[in-house]
Amino acid sequence: xxxxDPPGLxxxxxxxxxxxxxxxGDSTLNETCPAVxxxxxxxxxxxxxxxxxxxxxxLGEHLEVICGPLLNYKGFSNANEESPTWNGSxxxxxxPGQRQPVLELRSRGPTSTAAGSEPLVNGNVSxxxxxxxxxxxxxxxxxxxxxxxxxxAVPVQPAETRWEYTIPRFxxxxxxxxxxxxxxxxxxxxDSMRIMFHSCNGFSIGTDLDYWxxxxxxxDVLRLHEQRPFHVMVGGGDQIYNDSxxxxxxxxxxxxxxxxxxxxxxxxxxxxxxxxxxxxxxxxVKWYGMEPFATANSQIxxxxxxxxxxIIDGFGSYTDHFMKCAVFRGIGGVAFKYYLLFxxxxxxxxxxxxxxxxxxxxxxxxTSGADPRQLEKTYxxxxxxxxxxxxxxxxxxxxxxxxxxxxxxxxxxxMAFVGIxxxxxxxxxxxxxxxxxxLIFSRLDKELTEANGEIKHLILLLGVPIAYPRLAWLExxxxxxxxxxxxxxxxxxxxxxxxxxxxxxxxxxxxxxDDHYTARQHKRERREMMQRxxxxxxxxxVRVTILGGxxxxxxxxxxxxxxxxxIPAERDFRYMxxxxxSAITNKPPPKPVANxxxxxxxxxxxxxxxxxTLMKLFDKQPGGKEKGAAFNKVTMPSRNFACxxxxxxxxxxxxxxxVPDTAASVPPKDGxxxxxxxxxxxxxxHRAADGVSNITGMNGGLDVxxxxxxxxxxxxxTTEGYGFSVPPLLIPQDERLSQETTRSRFRRHRNIHTxxxxxxxxxxxxxxxxxxxxxxxxx
Numbered sequence: 055x056x057x058x059d060p061p062g063l064x065x066x067x068x069x070x071x072x073x074x075x076x077x078x079g080d081s082t083l084n085e086t087c088p089a090v091x092x093x094x095x096x097x098x099x100x101x102x103x104x105x106x107x108x109x110x111x112x113l114g115e116h117l118e119v120i121c122g123p124l125l126n127y128k129g130f131s132n133a134n135e136e137s138p139t140w141n142g143s144x145x146x147x148x149x150p151g152q153r154q155p156v157l158e159l160r161s162r163g164p165t166s167t168a169a170g171s172e173p174l175v176n177g178n179v180s181x182x183x184x185x186x187x188x189x190x191x192x193x194x195x196x197x198x199x200x201x202x203x204x205x206x207a208v209p210v211q212p213a214e215t216r217w218e219y220t221i222p223r224f225x226x227x228x229x230x231x232x233x234x235x236x237x238x239x240x241x242x243x244x245d246s247m248r249i250m251f252h253s254c255n256g257f258s259i260g261t262d263l264d265y266w267x268x269x270x271x272x273x274d275v276l277r278l279h280e281q282r283p284f285h286v287m288v289g290g291g292d293q294i295y296n297d298s299x300x301x302x303x304x305x306x307x308x309x310x311x312x313x314x315x316x317x318x319x320x321x322x323x324x325x326x327x328x329x330x331x332x333x334x335x336x337x338x339v340k341w342y343g344m345e346p347f348a349t350a351n352s353q354i355x356x357x358x359x360x361x362x363x364x365i366i367d368g369f370g371s372y373t374d375h376f377m378k379c380a381v382f383r384g385i386g387g388v389a390f391k392y393y394l395l396f397x398x399x400x401x402x403x404x405x406x407x408x409x410x411x412x413x414x415x416x417x418x419x420x421t422s423g424a425d426p427r428q429l430e431k432t433y434x435x436x437x438x439x440x441x442x443x444x445x446x447x448x449x450x451x452x453x454x455x456x457x458x459x460x461x462x463x464x465x466x467x468x469m470a471f472v473g474i475x476x477x478x479x480x481x482x483x484x485x486x487x488x489x490x491x492x493l494i495f496s497r498l499d500k501e502l503t504e505a506n507g508e509i510k511h512l513i514l515l516l517g518v519p520i521a522y523p524r525l526a527w528l529e530x531x532x533x534x535x536x537x538x539x540x541x542x543x544x545x546x547x548x549x550x551x552x553x554x555x556x557x558x559x560x561x562x563x564x565x566x567x568d569d570h571y572t573a574r575q576h577k578r579e580r581r582e583m584m585q586r587x588x589x590x591x592x593x594x595x596v597r598v599t600i601l602g603g604x605x606x607x608x609x610x611x612x613x614x615x616x617x618x619x620x621i622p623a624e625r626d627f628r629y630m631x632x633x634x635x636s637a638i639t640n641k642p643p644p645k646p647v648a649n650x651x652x653x654x655x656x657x658x659x660x661x662x663x664x665x666x667t668l669m670k671l672f673d674k675q676p677g678g679k680e681k682g683a684a685f686n687k688v689t690m691p692s693r694n695f696a697c698x699x700x701x702x703x704x705x706x707x708x709x710x711x712x713v714p715d716t717a718a719s720v721p722p723k724d725g726x727x728x729x730x731x732x733x734x735x736x737x738x739x740h741r742a743a744d745g746v747s748n749i750t751g752m753n754g755g756l757d758v759x760x761x762x763x764x765x766x767x768x769x770x771x772t773t774e775g776y777g778f779s780v781p782p783l784l785i786p787q788d789e790r791l792s793q794e795t796t797r798s799r800f801r802r803h804r805n806i807h808t809x810x811x812x813x814x815x816x817x818x819x820x821x822x823x824x825x826x827x828x829x830x831x832x833x
Contacts, residue, residue, distance in 0.1 A: 093153040096192050099433075104404040104424070107433035108197040110151030116225035117155050120199055121339045122146035123221065125238055126399045127286050127355035129443045129463030130210070134505055137210060138464075140240045142355050143399040144204040144219065147339065149227060150195050157204040158220045159186040164213040165239055167282055193401045195433040199335070203399050210243045214283075230343075236352045239283035246466035247285035249513070249698040250275060250354065253603020254637030256295030256341065256363060261641050269639045270771035271693055271763055272346040278697065278761075279354060282746045286465065287354045290603035290636070291361025291477075291517035293397060294341045296334060296389060299366060304329035308381055318376060321409040322384030324427055330388045331406075338396050357461065358397040359473040361517040361604060362569070365389040370453065370480030371569050377453045377481070380409045386454040387414075387422060390478075398459070401435040404428070407455055417450035420457045445497050447490045451478040458490060461515075462497050468508060468754070469700065470596075472498060473515035483575045495586055502594040510754060510782055511700070512598045514587070519602035520571040520580060521611025521632035521666045523654040569604065581660060584613065584630075588664075592627035592790055597783040599756060601696075603636035606643050607651075608690040608760045610634065610669045610736075610778065614729055617722060619663060623730035623781045625789070628664050631780050635696040635760055642691035645682050652686040657725050667725035669778070673737030676774035677764030693763040694773070697745035701752040701779060732779030743777030752779035 090098060094111050112118070128141040144157060160183040190202035208217055218237045226232055241247050252275075257263060278284070300309040304326065311317040342351060362369045365386055370377065387406030394402045405425040407414050413423030440446065447458035461473035472494065479486045502509055571580040591598050602611075611632035615621045623629050642648070657667045670687035681692045728734045732752045737743070741750045742757035750757050758780060761773035 091153075094151070096154050097151060099192075103192075103401075103436050104434045105429035105432045107195050108150045108431045110197065112149060112151040112153075114152075115223070117152055117221065117223040118149040118227040119221075119224055119232075120147040120149065120227055121343050122352075123219075123236060124342065124351045124396065124399070125236075125353065125355045127357055127463070128441065130466075131207070131442075133464040134508065137243055140206075140208050140210050142206045142238075144206065144221075145193075145396070145399045146190075146202050146221065146224075148200050148202060150197060150200045152200065153223075154192075155190040155202055155204075155221060155223070157188045157190065157206075158222065159188060159206060159208070160184065160218050161208075161211075162216040162218050162237065164211075165216050165283060167214065191435065192433065193399070193435045194395060197431050201395050208240060210240055212243055214242045214245065215240050216283075233352070238353055238355055239285060241285050241466045244467050246469040246511070246700040248282065248700075249465070250279075250284040250287040251290060251601050251633065251635050251696040251698065252287065252638040253290035253361075253517075253635060254292045254363075254606060254640040255289070255347070256292060257640055258295065258363075258367070259297050259301055266639075266641050266766055267769055269344060269347045270766075270769050271638050271695060271761075271773065272350050273769070273771035274761060274773045275350055275354075275695060275771075276346055278745050279350070282699075284354050284697075287350065287356055288471070288473075288513075288515060288601060289356060289358035289397070290515055290601055291359055292363040292603070292637075292640075293358055293360070294338060295363045295640070296337055296365060297363060297367045298337070299330065299333050299385065303333045305381065305385070314376075317381075318379040320379070320381055322380040322407065323410045324408045324425070326381075327384055327388060327406065327408045327428075330385055331391070334385075334388050334392050338392050342396060356397070357463070357471065357473065357515075359461065359475055359515055359517060360389075360393050360397065361477055364393055364397075365477070368569075370477055371482055374452075374481060380407075383407045383415075383453055383455070384409075386451075387456070390454055390456050394459075398441070400441055401437050403456060404434045414455070417455040417457075420446070420448075420450060422455040445493055447475075447479060447487065448493070449487060449489070452481055454478055458486070460490065460494055462494075462501060464501075464509075465513065466700075468510040469513065470501060470505075470509045470511070471513045471515070474517075476517045480569075485571070485576060485579055491583065491586070495590065498590055499593075502590070502596060507595065509594070509596055511756060511780075512590070512596050513601060513698075514598055515601045516571070517602070518569050518571060518604045519609070519611060519632055519634045520584070520600060521613055521630075521668070522570060522572050522602075522605070522609070522634070523651045523656070523668065524572050524658065584660060584664070587630065588628055591630070591783065592785065595627075595783050595785040595790060597755075597780065598630045599698075599780055600630055600632040602632055602634050605634065606637045606640055606691070607648055608635055608672075608692070608694040608696075608762060608776075609651075609688055610671050610760075611666060612669055612725060612729065613660060613664055613666045614725060616659075616663055616665050617724060623732075624784045627783060627785065629729065629781070629783075631758075633696055633698070633758060633760070635694055637693055638695045639693065642681075642693060645691060648681075648689040648691035649683045649686050651689045652682070655688050665725055669728075669733060669736065670726070671736050671760070671776050671778060672762075673739070673776075676762040677772070679764055681762075690760075690762055690776075693766065695761055697759045697761065697775075699742075699746075699748040699757050701750055701755040701757050702748050703754055730781050732781055736778040737776050738774060740777030740779075742779055743775035745775050745777075750777075750779050752781055754782040756780040 097111055100106055122145055124145040126143045130138040131141055132138045188204045190204050193201040193203050216237050216239050218235050220235045224232055299305045308320055384407045391402040391406055394400050403421045405414050405422050405428045407422060411425035414425050443461050443463045445460040445462055450457055458475040458478035460475045463471050465471050476485050479490060587598050613628055613630045615626045615628040655668045657665055660666050668688040672687050672690045675681055676692060681690060722729050732755060741747055742759050745759035745761055748757045759775040759777045761775050764772050764774055
């Protein structure tokens with residue numbers, strides 16, 4: 055029997071030095087392939103993926119882990135049945151050539167907060183626990199690292215249940231102390247999930263890192279999680295900041311090219327791609343391994359949608375001719391690769407854009423074409439089926455050779471989630487292709503119909519707030535001819551410094567303003583999306599609540615029916631709260647900016663029947679620390695995150711006064727006043743403010759707390775909570791099509807598939823999208 059290595063196979067001892075691949079005390083031979091020890095068959099597996107991999111076998115005793123574990127939530131299967139299945143995954147990054155890892159999973163029984171939970175015996179539940187062994191699936195490997203996914207599917211129990219997982223032989227390669235076991239919590243079969251929402255989890259270029267102390271608010275997240283477990287944490291974009299790629303990374307030399315024509319014409323060859331690939335990977339490993347964020351990642355399942363900083367600041371919102379340059383298309387592909395791996399636990403494209411591999415410069419079947427050089431000593435797994443939580447766009451983005459990844463999943467019994475990928479298809483003049491909206495709303499209509507009225511709340515994630523003060527006057531100034539002479543002086547002599555960005559020479563804040571749904575070029579797209587949401591809400595009697603981040607402050611926007619229509623909140627399908635929570639880590643804007651936004655908080659008229667404005671939420675300064683002007687009750691410039699819990703269906707307990715309906719004590723004059731009982735006394739005295747309780751009496755509604763940092767020098771991340779409630783929507787069956795005026799119905803039917811601008815058209819190589827189905831068009 056020949057025990058010599060196959061060509062190119064490298065075997066390592068425990069000390070990392072190569073040895074011959076023969077039987078040793080650390081491994082046994084596999085009869086079908088004598089040269090590869092048992093457990094290492096994946097090293098030569100080519101049937102399930104692209105490329106041959108690095109051909110390394112590491113015979114070390116430990117599983118050498120670089121990053122992880124990272125926990126992800128993928129949704130329910132059989133969601134409408136009495137006992138659905140919870141689906142998720144765990145991801146670890148290891149050194150290449152490790153023996154195939156396994157994950158051991160066991161139930162620890164009902165949580166201590168679960169109703170009717172069983173008593174514990176010596177720290178374990180009193181019944182026997184079966185251990186479930188899950189083999190790791192290798193998603194990607196190269197000579198530096200390997201990504202492993204453990205697919206988890208567990209039955210949802212009658213009581214809230216804690217599950218424990220361990221990974222045998224787990225050892226951090228840098229000798230960091232690892233936990234002996236990890237756990238997560240699955241809600242009871244008749245409960246909805248408890249949500250933690252965050253955004254902007256990193257630092258912008260130039261931030262004083264000594265002053266802002268790192269991701270300290272995750273300490274408060276973990277404290278609240280210990281008091282009452284979160285079932286999922288929703289990342290609203292910018293889960294990581296990759297902007298330093300242009301400052302101290304491989305794009306620095308390119309950024310320093312002063313001639314804009316030379317910069318646009320610069321190629322993105324494979325060597326530059328390789329340098330950027332290394333940078334993005336190392337930045338993810340550093341950030342996702344940083345405490346206390348790393349601990350939260352291992353215990354609270356994530357749902358993520360990316361935004362610009364996950365790629366580079368402003369991606370998608372610079373001028374079209376600059377966004378189409380090779381370097382931006384190249385880093386878009388690299389960022390997408392690691393976004394899929396770290397944030398979604400799915401295999402990446404087999405190649406990404408380079409200018410010296412023409413096949414990668416255009417999408418083939420919705421993904422970048424293959425480059426044999428990128429597959430050298432590399433393995434990329436072939437996903438056998440599309441992730442069921444994805445709603446993939448039909449056409450690749452204008453600046454990324456990949457289709458958008460939008461999300462849908464069930465969040466327990468009465469709650470559903472949809473996340474819109476508002477970055478992959480973005481240009482300065484569009485957020486998403488019209489046909490992508492068609493796919494999303496078609497899926498929503500299907501899921502809500504199949505749920506047969508059981509879904510009462512739809513949580514919509516948008517990376518950027520949609521109910522927000524207008525700054526059109528500022529856009530007009532930044533885009534006006536008066537800026538041109540200053541721009542010329544900046545280009546020639548550096549006048550204005552960082553006022554202009556280094557990429558397309560525009561005012562640096564302009565890309566942020568262009569990102570907003572309230573920007574003038576996005577107004578029609580915004581209005582059409584909101585009207586389609588109103589149609590879904592009315593048709594299925596489901597309350598829509600919108601999550602938004604990006605702006606580095608906390609606020610609460612609301613859409614609602616005009617007071618003259620006299621529609622109570624519990625029957626108002628136009629009432630949609632926009633919970634704005636940002637940033638959990640990045641620094642807030644200066645006080646004058648927050649105060650300016652507060653002064654711009656007007657009542658706006660989205661359409662003939664719908665008004666919008668911010669609500670007064672911040673009744674006092676957090677912990678007595680001054681964050682803004684005394685008059686400013688609507689924007690809070692301090693780091694923050696949000697907690698969302700379904701209001702108890704049993705009502706207020708312990709003899710407290712019940713709230714029989716959502717009507718405000720006094721009918722509101724306009725949106726500057728409380729619109730329903732859940733908005734009265736909003737702020738620190740509201741019963742939802744602690745981020746744990748759900749006994750406000752808003753039966754079947756949502757209790758929301760925005761937790762605001764008190765002092766950034768406090769490494770404990772102590773916060774103060776500001777609470778309010780969102781009412782359920784209870785439209786009688788015979789009224790679900792009767793509240794909309796003929797004028798609004800006509801306007802939406804007329805506009806629903808009108809092009810937002812010339813830039814909304816997908817790439818010319820793509821087939822045109824089919825028209826919307828009859829189920830999607832309001833009647």
